[in-house]
Amino acid sequence: MSDGPDPVMTRITAAIERSRGGDAPGAAAEFDALWADVGEDGDAFHRCVLAHYAADVQPDAAAELAWDLRALAAAAAITDERAQAFHSTLRVQGFYPSLHLNLAEDYRKLGDSARAREHLGLARQRLHHLDGAAAGYGDTIRTALDRIERALDEQPR
Numbered sequence: 001m002s003d004g005p006d007p008v009m010t011r012i013t014a015a016i017e018r019s020r021g022g023d024a025p026g027a028a029a030e031f032d033a034l035w036a037d038v039g040e041d042g043d044a045f046h047r048c049v050l051a052h053y054a055a056d057v058q059p060d061a062a063a064e065l066a067w068d069l070r071a072l073a074a075a076a077a078i079t080d081e082r083a084q085a086f087h088s089t090l091r092v093q094g095f096y097p098s099l100h101l102n103l104a105e106d107y108r109k110l111g112d113s114a115r116a117r118e119h120l121g122l123a124r125q126r127l128h129h130l131d132g133a134a135a136g137y138g139d140t141i142r143t144a145l146d147r148i149e150r151a152l153d154e155q156p157r
Helices: 007-020 024-038 044-057 061-075 080-086 092-109 113-125 137-154
Strands: none
Touching: 007 024, 007 044, 024 044, 044 061, 044 080, 044 092, 061 092, 080 092, 092 113, 092 137, 113 137
């Protein structure tokens, strides 16, 4: 996964694997510990990736939104050079469709259709940054955006 050793990313990856293995509470605890170590002013790449995945293991939509907002804020401080220090193919602009997708889903869950649609639009505006992404990744994001849009269309007004 990495072009070079990065102990923080190794820990983040382990927490991601723990969540994928079904231990969301354990992964959430690991993400919390990592956040305490990295800190609010720590490396923006670490903060973005950590928050992006920590959001997925939160017990409620409000907590998920808080983590996703942290991920978006951190992304604004990442340079391509920093992202590429982890993996040579990464481009920061390619993070935004997924970050906005997650925010759209958070706001949908919380019943804020206007903000959900705003983030759907922001994600769609940046989809072209996924043109060179790994096979199928762009399609996965597009499919998820369409699913959220359909869910918003079906919500009572």
